[in-house]
Amino acid sequence: MSYERDNIRQMTGYTSGEQPVDASTLKLNTNENPYPPSPQVQVRLNDLRIESLRTYPHPTADPLRDLLAVTHAVHRENIVVTHGGDEALRLAVTTYVEPGAAFGMTDPSYSLYPVLAQIHGARVVKIALDDNWHLPRNFADELNEAGANLACIVNPHAPSGTLTDIDRISQLAESLNGVLLVDEAYVDFVDPALRYDAVRLVNAFDNLLILRTFSKGYSLAGLRLGYLIGAAPLIEPLVQKTRDSFNIDYISQQLGEAAITDRAYAEQTWANVRAARRLLRDDLVRLGFAVNPSQSNFLLVEVPLALPMTAEQIYLALKDAGILVRYFDTPLLDDKLRITVGTEGQNRQLINVLQTALNSCS
Ligand SMILES: *Cc1c(COP(=O)(O)O)cnc(C)c1O
Secondary structure, eight states: OOOSOHHHHHOOOOOOOOOOSOTTSEEOSSOOOSSOOOHHHHHHHHHOOGGGGSSOOOTTOHHHHHHHHHHHTOOGGGEEEESHHHHHHHHHHHHHOOTTSEEEEEESOOTHHHHHHHHHTOEEEEEEOOTTSOOOTTHHHHHHHHTEEEEEEESSOTTTOOOOOHHHHHHHHHHOSSEEEEEOTTGGGSOGGGOOOOGGGTTTOTTEEEEEESTTTTSOTTTOOEEEEEOHHHHHHIIIIISOTTOSOHHHHHHHHHHHHTHHHHHHHHHHHHHHHHHHHHHHHHTTOEEOOOSSSEEEEEOOTTSSSOHHHHHHHHHHTTEEOEEOOSTTTTTEEEEEOOOHHHHHHHHHHHHHHHHHHO
16 A cells, blocks of 8 residues: 555656766766865854854845845845755745646756655646757746746756757747756856856746756755745745745755855866866867857766767776766767866866777777
8 A cells, every 4th residue: 555646656756867976987977067175165164153052044045145246236026045946946936836737958968857746746847958969949838838927047057068059048038838947057157257147147037947056066966055036926835935944954944045145266266167177178079079058067978889888888997997077868968978077187087097998999
């Protein structure tokens, strides 16, 4: 006898990337920032006093919301702080999607989306990307036709790294009948010369939510801190109704404040990652791989038939050598690897192992 609801029994859960126990493993599989968090975060951690944990934290993390509001030139009412970006996604699904109604996403995309939609009893509508990983022209029309209450797109896209430009985002927000959530988990790594900035659109559209996280850009994946930016009426029910009470613990609020206050440090890591991304891409192309242009901290690397190994064989060879990358065993991606950009030294280590593996097979 199973007591699970039907939809829970029928679904499979989210599978996260491997987290090795061996500290010597080079982790290039879950898109973490290769640099440590700001030293100011360590200072704040050292200053924490255990007595502070006796009382409940600020229920809506307003001091952190205010710092974020200043950072993004919006108001406190435009921001809800969440337990990782993942809680933000869950809140968006539970707040905006009628159970049974459609939830829209691209294929491929972040594999947590359909899991959250299925838990909620929503109908998942996946729209295929075009050959260059761009949104198809009919994206909004198809979702409107399906009656989607919410659509999530990742920008820059995961796992391709492709950036959708701001005009297209604005056009989508305009034409979708439901809420458009732009998941900007990787936006910190976008080349500033492109002048991509979707936050300035939030007060122009009453249906646009921007997701941000401290996990990638601020090297704080272990902390579980994210937030949404949107027009005040869109944010209000998340803050006042659907969020867990005290969803952000005191320690996370403190460390998040320290991280955002020392944003200059994080910005330097983003610049380093961009520089390393260029070099890594050049090196991979030199080895014979096809690499999609990426505005993220990872590269989607295609293994052409001309190379003596398949993507899966390379994934396994790297794993044997203590380097983890992501291999997706799905029809669209099974000839590709998603490789997180590491430090220049880590990337050189990867290239050396790849070179040796390929040479030994040819
Ligand atoms: C990492 C990531 C998130 C958010 O992750 P959290 O660690 O929960 O903040 C959201 N969307 C995508 C596509 C991601 O890669």
